[in-house]
Amino acid sequence: MTPDAPVRILLVEDNPGDARLLRYTLQEAQSLRFDLAHAARLSEALEAIARDGADVVLLDLSLPDAHGMETVTRMLEAAPAVPIIVLTGLADETVAVQAVQAGAQDYLVKGTVEGATLGRAIRYAMERKRLETERAALLRNEREARAAAEAAVNARDEVLRIVAHDIGNSLSAVKIHTMVLERTLPADGVEARKRTEAIRHLTQQMDRLRQDLLDVAAIEAGRLSFEPGETALHRVVDDVLATMAGMAAEKGLAMESTVPDDLPAVWADHERLHQVLGNLIGNAVKFTPAEGRVRVSACMRDAEDGEGGREVRVRVEDTGPGIPAEHLPHVFDRFWQARSTRRAGAGLGLAIARGVVEAHGGRISAASEPGRGTTFEFTLPVA
Numbered sequence: 001m002t003p004d005a006p007v008r009i010l011l012v013e014d015n016p017g018d019a020r021l022l023r024y025t026l027q028e029a030q031s032l033r034f035d036l037a038h039a040a041r042l043s044e045a046l047e048a049i050a051r052d053g054a055d056v057v058l059l060d061l062s063l064p065d066a067h068g069m070e071t072v073t074r075m076l077e078a079a080p081a082v083p084i085i086v087l088t089g090l091a092d093e094t095v096a097v098q099a100v101q102a103g104a105q106d107y108l109v110k111g112t113v114e115g116a117t118l119g120r121a122i123r124y125a126m127e128r129k130r131l132e133t134e135r136a137a138l139l140r141n142e143r144e145a146r147a148a149a150e151a152a153v154n155a156r157d158e159v160l161r162i163v164a165h166d167i168g169n170s171l172s173a174v175k176i177h178t179m180v181l182e183r184t185l186p187a188d189g190v191e192a193r194k195r196t197e198a199i200r201h202l203t204q205q206m207d208r209l210r211q212d213l214l215d216v217a218a219i220e221a222g223r224l225s226f227e228p229g230e231t232a233l234h235r236v237v238d239d240v241l242a243t244m245a246g247m248a249a250e251k252g253l254a255m256e257s258t259v260p261d262d263l264p265a266v267w268a269d270h271e272r273l274h275q276v277l278g279n280l281i282g283n284a285v286k287f288t289p290a291e292g293r294v295r296v297s298a299c300m301r302d303a304e305d306g307e308g309g310r311e312v313r314v315r316v317e318d319t320g321p322g323i324p325a326e327h328l329p330h331v332f333d334r335f336w337q338a339r340s341t342r343r344a345g346a347g348l349g350l351a352i353a354r355g356v357v358e359a360h361g362g363r364i365s366a367a368s369e370p371g372r373g374t375t376f377e378f379t380l381p382v383a
Contacts, residue, residue, distance in 0.1 A: 006033040007122060010054040012045040012075075013038070013087065014063050018110055022058065022087075028115025032122065042066040046078045054079070056122050059104075060087045061095060068092075072099040083129035085121060105129055157217050164210050171210070174203050212348040216334050219355030226269035226359060230383040233266050233273075233312060234259040237296050240277045244285050253288055256295040259314075263298055265383040266312050272356045273380070277316070279349035280376045284318035288373075292319040303381070304363075310382045311362070317375045323368040331366050353378070 009026070013019045019038055026034060037052065039045035042063050049057070057079065061071050075084055086107035088096040096107035105125035108118065182196050218224040237259045248255050266273070277296075284294040295317045303309040323331060334351035350366075357364040357378045364378035 006035045007126070008053065008055045009034050009036045009058060009122070010045060010049060010056070011036060011038045011058045012040075012042065012063065013058070013060045014040045015060075018060070018087075021111070022118075025113060025115050025118050029119030029122075030115070032119035034122075040064075042071055042074060046074070049079050049082065054082055056126055057082055057084045058087055059084050060110075061092055061099070062089075068095050069098060069102065072102055072104055076103045081129070081133060083125040085125050153221060157221060160213060160217050164214050167210050168207070171203050171207050175200065178203070209348075212352060215352050215355070216348055219352065219359070224355060224359050226272045226356070228267050228269050228360060230265040231268045231270050231273060233263055233298055233314065233380075234261050236270065236273050236277060237298075240274060240281050241296070243278070244281055248285050248294065251285070251288070251290045251292075253285060253291070254293040255285075256293065258295070258297040260298070263312065264300065264310075266380040267383040268360050268380050269356075272360075276353045276356050276378065277314075279353045280316040280378075283349060284316055284320065284374070284376075288318045288320040294318045300382075301379075303379075311379045312382060313377060313379050315375055315377045317373060319373045322370040322372055323366065323374055324370055325368075328366055328368060332364070 011019060011022060013022065019040075023036060026032065026036065037048055037054070039048055040063075042065050045057070045059075048054075057075060059071060059075055061068055063071060066074060072084065072086065080103075084099075084104040086096045086099045086104050087110050088107055089110060093107075093109065096104075100107055105128050106121050108121060113121075178196050178199050182193065185192050185196070215224065234257075237257050241255050241257060245255065281294065281296065288294055296315070297317070298312055298314045300310055301313050303311045332350050332354040333347075335347045353376075354364050357380070361381050362379040364376070366374065366376050368374040
């Protein structure tokens with residue numbers, strides 16, 4: 001329908017007197033240009049709308065071949081995109097309300113409507129139906145897009161699982177061959193031993209990247225596996241710091257821990273917590289210049305869920321170069337890295353840390369001031 005075209009109205013009314021009255025009432029609506037078609041039976045109306053279409057239907061609830069809600073239901077089935085205004089008597093107002101709930105746009109009581117009111121009702125009904133149709137189309141598109149996205153994610157996860165499995169088998173074979181090679185090397189084969197150590201180190205890196213990819217896919221799909229239990233935070237921190245000691249010593253970094261031994265246990269998966277701290281402390285060691293400092297601390301605090309619970313807050317601070325303010329919102333995005341650190345890894349560690357912390361019901365954040373270092377903070381529930 002073009003903006004200047006007359007409104008095509010289909011009046012479905014079996015009472016000739018009521019039909020004439022409605023025609024006169026429509027003529028009083030001076031702002032409404034219309035073409036009126038009339039049908040006395042529902043079957044005639046359905047044939048007319050199938051043949052000629054309509055912009056709006058004025059539908060009486062009591063017809064010779066249909067009555068009450070049946071009238072509305074059959075019209076909606078025949079013309080779901082056409083707005084319907086139900087015409088009713090005073091005694092049928094309850095049914096008219098049910099008709100609106102079923103899909104009609106409005107109802108009017110015959111004999112009580114003025115021309116301006118009828119014209120306004122017709123325009124409002126057409127506009128509401130247009131918006132309803134657009135909303136239904138948007139919802140349908142959204143459902144289709146969501147289904148397509150879920151199918152793509154499932155396909156990606158299946159490919160990733162197969163590839164990761166095959167890569168894992170190949171890496172295991174490389175490790176075994178490396179171990180066998182090391183055992184057969186002569187005692188004075190220093191150079192060859194260095195090369196086998198390099199191979200073993202590279203396979204460990206590749207296996208870690210393989211597992212990181214699987215973890216990111218599991219986090220995105222909401223299927224990250226973890227088994228929480230009572231976990232002593234200070235022991236996990238000490239273990240992670242011990243694994244980082246060699247790298248820190250090479251750079252002359254001071255490694256500090258102020259995690260109290262008597263801090264209540266957290267409710268967390270030990271291995272997953274080790275993974276989070278390993279990523280955060282590993283990043284701090286990696287990006288902190290020589291002679292810098294990395295500090296891990298923890299304390300109790302009131303939970304922010306408003307339920308009066310308690311949680312443990314863990315902080316990993318460094319004296320590194322810091323992160324520019326415009327980059328902070330992106331540090332937990334998967335595959336994202338600051339331009340100056342593009343060769344520092346795959347950019348999955350912080351994304352995994354966030355996914356693991358949130359899976360435990362905690363929160364994670366980052367604060368930084370360029371030239372003054374960076375602080376990562378996360379919370380975990382008390383066991």
